[in-house]
Amino acid sequence: MAQASEATIIDRPEQRFPLRLAPEIPQIRKLFHASAKNQWDPRTDIDWHLLDLSKYTEEQLLGAREYWSRRAWAEYGAISESPALQIRFCQDRLEPDLQLFFTIRSQEEARHAEACYLMAENLGGYIEEPFVSVYQSSVATHGVRKMALDPNLPLEATIAALVCGAEEIAFDVFKHLTEVATDPVAIQVVRAVMRDEVRHCAFGWAFMDHRIKSLTAKQIGEVEEAVIIMIRDVEMNGYHSAWLAPENPASAQEVRADRLTWEAGLGATVEELEIPVFIETVQRIRRRMLPWGFELPIFEHPKLGAF
Numbered sequence: 363m364a365q366a367s368e369a370t371i372i373d374r375p376e377q378r379f380p381l382r383l384a385p386e387i388p389q390i391r392k393l394f395h396a397s398a399k400n401q402w403d404p405r406t407d408i409d410w411h412l413l414d415l416s417k418y419t420e421e422q423l424l425g426a427r428e429y430w431s432r433r434a435w436a437e438y439g440a441i442s443e444s445p446a447l448q449i450r451f452c453q454d455r456l457e458p459d460l461q462l463f464f465t466i467r468s469q470e471e472a473r474h475a476e477a478c479y480l481m482a483e484n485l486g487g488y489i490e491e492p493f494v495s496v497y498q499s500s501v502a503t504h505g506v507r508k509m510a511l512d513p514n515l516p517l518e519a520t521i522a523a524l525v526c527g528a529e530e531i532a533f534d535v536f537k538h539l540t541e542v543a544t545d546p547v548a549i550q551v552v553r554a555v556m557r558d559e560v561r562h563c564a565f566g567w568a569f570m571d572h573r574i575k576s577l578t579a580k581q582i583g584e585v586e587e588a589v590i591i592m593i594r595d596v597e598m599n600g601y602h603s604a605w606l607a608p609e610n611p612a613s614a615q616e617v618r619a620d621r622l623t624w625e626a627g628l629g630a631t632v633e634e635l636e637i638p639v640f641i642e643t644v645q646r647i648r649r650r651m652l653p654w655g656f657e658l659p660i661f662e663h664p665k666l667g668a669f
């Protein structure tokens with residue numbers, strides 16, 4: 363007989379009242395208001411008519427469709443991690459600012475998926491699933507949904523790993539994409555997504571600054587471990603960038619699609635340009651986490667060296 367699964371926070375009784383709505387973390391409340399003011403619609407706020415497919419070869423278009431479809435799949439992951447965190451905020455009866463911000467954060471992740479989907483559609487058609495899916499299984503998920511619902515893991519570990527680690531890395535790559543893309547529509551899409559992501563990252567640092575002082579040494583150790591796992595085992599295993607993944611037919615296919623997309627100026631980037639971006643981001647994350655009471659170790663990867 364299968365063993366009963368471990369209890370999650372969903373198994374706990376729910377207590378909603380009294381409702382607390384007054385601001386408790388002003389910085390996060392400000393982010394919520396900024397998000398509410400900066401809503402956009404991928405269907406109408408991107409000048410899709412400026413996308414001129416005649417400039418690109420068939421091969422480049424297929425590569426770019428693959429790349430943008432893959433971006434959409436990654437955003438789908440964010441759409442489901444966001445509500446998992448929202449449940450945690452509610453169940454733990456945390457500051458209302460977190461819940462308010464995450465209602466919009468979830469919407470924003472859905473909007474990113476839609477923007478990426480529309481980009482693929484406009485390039486010739488969204489692709490439903492990977493052409494080769496061997497390596498999907500190894501890095502398709504960073505485990506955040508499970509972490510968010512695990513009562514034994516401090517929420518700070520999940521936010522630090524997901525937001526101050528993974529989302530921070532993703533943001534820097536997006537910023538880099540705005541510099542290497544040349545297609546006007548690709549630039550509009552990455553800029554629009556980036557403007558939301560800057561708030562997502564700011565949320566993580568504000569949350570951690572607010573909480574870190576009340577954590578025990580054991581909890582800080584758990585935060586550190588979660589961040590290390592996210593960087594070393596998820597990011598450096600190709601979660602966001604296929605060239606970091608162990609070589610196999612699936613990652614090779616993705617690397618090819620990325621290069622075609624980058625050559626066309628349609629939004630992706632390539633190993634040689636991304637290496638310094640990745641290293642610099644991780645070094646900055648390490649520096650920013652020093653006041654939390656730990657120093658991330660030196661990481662090593664065959665393509666990145668030790669840094």
Ligand SMILES: [Fe+2]
Pocket residue numbers: 437440470471474559
């Ligand atoms: Fe996103």
Ligand SMILES: [Fe+2]
Pocket residue numbers: 440471529559562
């Ligand atoms: Fe995000």
